[in-house]
Amino acid sequence: KQEVTQIPAALSVPEGENLVLNCSFTDSAIYNLQWFRQDPGKGLTSLLLIQSSQREQTSGRLNASLDKSSGRSTLYIAASQPGDSATYLCAVVTSGTYKYIFGTGTRLKVLA
């Protein structure tokens, strides 16, 4: 059974820092991995999608990497800003299924 873990559960950093969020999964046979952002009381917004054949994806100050063999993905946020404060979730789709399995998220707070 696929399990997804995100560490740390919460993170507080000063503005301007570069930071890394971690996502690990137990079954490396995946179609893809997706990173989401969730603001308090809101729905999820897709940030980056990495297909199983890819090693990384970039969007602006965000870079996500995928290492299937070790069951890990990292989300790198460069030059963090207070507006980056949110909960970040990762989700994987195990090959042969149609189901997204989510981690419990990392709650990020960027201090001005």
Place this chain on the structure above:
Amino acid sequence: NAGVTQTPKFRILKIGQSMTLQCAQDMNHNYMYWYRQDPGMGLKLIYYSVGAGITDKGEVPNGYNVSRSTTEDFPLRLELAAPSQTSVYFCASSWGPDRAEQYFGPGTRLTVT
């Protein structure tokens, strides 16, 4: 292009009441999903559909039912509401989990008292 829409935004139910949470998407996606999110937890899949007329159970289907009569709509039915169903419910859709990202609605906050 509205994306994924959900109604209502908020609802309070009494124990034993029933209700339907509405979800619609205008992106012609085949795949649609219902999740619940409890405080401090990730999302748990309730039901999903791979196309009109086809639905299947997720991780936590007990107490819920779904139907998919059209590509656009995927309502979630709660029968005999219980306090354990107090949660935020999200609907999502995609072209397919093997190749495309998932888009989410804004959520429905449900309280059962």
